[in-house]
Amino acid sequence: MSHSILDARNLLCPMPVIRTQNRIAELQPGDTLEIHATDPGTLHDIPAWCRIHGHEIVTATREDSEIRVTVRVGAAT
Amino acid sequence: MSLPASLSASAAANAAKPRVAGARKAVALISGGLDSMLAAKVILDLGIHVEGINFYTGFCVEGHTQAIRSHERDKPKRNNALWTAEQLGIKLHIIEVIEEYKEIVINPKHGYGHNLNPCLDCKGFMVRKAREWMEKNGFDFIITGEVIGQRPMSQRRDTMPVVARESGAFDRLLRPLCAKLLPPTMPEREGWVDREKLLDFNGRGRKPQMQLAEQYGFKEYAQPAGGCCFLTNEQYSHKLADLWQTRGTKQYELDDIMLLKVGRHLRPRPHFKLIVGRDEGENNFLNGYRRRFIHLTATSHPGPMVLLEGTANDDDLLLAARLTARFGRGREDALVNVSITDREGQTRALEVTPILANEIPAEWYL
Ligand code: SF4
Numbered sequence: 001m002s003h004s005i006l007d008a009r010n011l012l013c014p015m016p017v018i019r020t021q022n023r024i025a026e027l028q029p030g031d032t033l034e035i036h037a038t039d040p041g042t043l044h045d046i047p048a049w050c051r052i053h054g055h056e057i058v059t060a061t062r063e064d065s066e067i068r069v070t071v072r073v074g075a076a077t
Numbered sequence: 078m079s080l081p082a083s084l085s086a087s088a089a090a091n092a093a094k095p096r097v098a099g100a101r102k103a104v105a106l107i108s109g110g111l112d113s114m115l116a117a118k119v120i121l122d123l124g125i126h127v128e129g130i131n132f133y134t135g136f137c138v139e140g141h142t143q144a145i146r147s148h149e150r151d152k153p154k155r156n157n158a159l160w161t162a163e164q165l166g167i168k169l170h171i172i173e174v175i176e177e178y179k180e181i182v183i184n185p186k187h188g189y190g191h192n193l194n195p196c197l198d199c200k201g202f203m204v205r206k207a208r209e210w211m212e213k214n215g216f217d218f219i220i221t222g223e224v225i226g227q228r229p230m231s232q233r234r235d236t237m238p239v240v241a242r243e244s245g246a247f248d249r250l251l252r253p254l255c256a257k258l259l260p261p262t263m264p265e266r267e268g269w270v271d272r273e274k275l276l277d278f279n280g281r282g283r284k285p286q287m288q289l290a291e292q293y294g295f296k297e298y299a300q301p302a303g304g305c306c307f308l309t310n311e312q313y314s315h316k317l318a319d320l321w322q323t324r325g326t327k328q329y330e331l332d333d334i335m336l337l338k339v340g341r342h343l344r345p346r347p348h349f350k351l352i353v354g355r356d357e358g359e360n361n362f363l364n365g366y367r368r369r370f371i372h373l374t375a376t377s378h379p380g381p382m383v384l385l386e387g388t389a390n391d392d393d394l395l396l397a398a399r400l401t402a403r404f405g406r407g408r409e410d411a412l413v414n415v416s417i418t419d420r421e422g423q424t425r426a427l428e429v430t431p432i433l434a435n436e437i438p439a440e441w442y443l
Contacts, residue, residue: 010365012335013156014137014156014159015173017156017159017171018133018171018172018173021171044155045159048160048163049169049171051163052159052168052169053168
């Protein structure tokens with residue numbers, strides 16, 4: 001089980017989702033990925049993308065302009 | 078053909094990507110609009126495994142682009158393509174094509190539509206990318222929400238074969254909403270989909286789409302605007318044309334085309350233009366770019382962040398400062414203090430009279 005961080009700060013949607021998607025493609029089920037972003041749209045889009053693809057949102061927080069979303073990679077389908 | 082349960086289970090376990098045994102797989106171009114949503118639904122209902130694909134060109138109108146503006150911030154923000162996929166219960170793959178797409182915008186073989194929208198080349202390009210994805214992922218065919226006669230350039234009876242041919246998809250490209258008006262494609266001929274269940278939509282009207290949406294119980298969907306991207310927008314195209322013309326070359330970077338979506342753009346002189354934030358959201362956005370530009374902002378009054386793109390001598394800077402004052406809260410006052418910071422971070426202050434509204438020629442606005 002690995003844990004990694006993806007810096008998607010200062011990227012506008014949908015770039016943070018695209019980066020998340022591409023990074024998760026390289027991870028194993030059970031791994032976690034922590035995404036740092038600044039576009040408020042990521043709080044909506046990353047969970048939506050995860051629901052569609054069967055990944056779990058562990059936490060999603062926003063403090064001022066800093067957004068953090070942690071995803072646990074689901075079983076490969 | 079359906080396999081016995083035990084057999085199909087082991088077949089699934091052996092396959093790299095398990096799937097319902099025998100089910101054909103289609104990749105659907107999902108724009109976030111109603112037509113591509115309906116097309117995918119028609120095919121899903123025929124028992125085909127469907128996954129969506131969406132391309133990010135940099136010109137796309139996502140819900141978030143407008144969200145830069147403050148008054149839009151409180152509205153629910155969503156990416157329409159993701160939302161559509163979730164409604165349909167399908168996966169969506171978003172592919173970034175910013176670099177490759179430049180060639181389409183800069184040099185379209187089939188030219189532009191009413192504005193700088195290269196729709197026919199663009200459709201060919203997207204279907205080609207979808208075909209490459211299909212081949213790589215072991216899918217069988219491609220579907221789009223195209224309707225004959227819906228769009229003046231890319232969705233005409235005579236241009237539909239152009240897209241099929243130039244994308245290399247040929248008869249693996251199926252348009253479920255108007256398939257009955259077109260020659261049978263491979264999925265129809267092979268019996269993967271029943272041609273009788275496909276549709277015969279035609280023309281610019283939206284009624285059949287609305288009715289079908291209602292039949293499927295789709296209550297909420299993105300309203301079809303002029304097109305799927307900013308290139309169909311007249312004002313946006315005008316700004317892009319101005320950028321090419323003043324730079325003397327038809328090139329752009331992602332930051333250029335993002336900045337064209339934001340603020341008021343004024344070109345008082347051929348060698349510089351100003352980008353003026355219209356509200357707090359835009360000011361914050363422009364603020365993120367300030368180090369790469371000469372930038373101006375009023376210090377004695379609240380006012381916008383203004384980026385100056387190009388070169389400016391002292392007279393130009395004075396004019397830029399007076400314009401900056403004009404768009405801030407001090408516009409009615411005799412004097413406004415404006416700070417000007419160059420790309421090296423050196424700041425100087427000017428005290429200026431705001432320019433009057435009637436001193437700004439209409440042509441300055443891009
Ligand atoms: S509107 Fe834009 S995205 Fe849609 S086909 Fe035309 S150029 Fe392509």
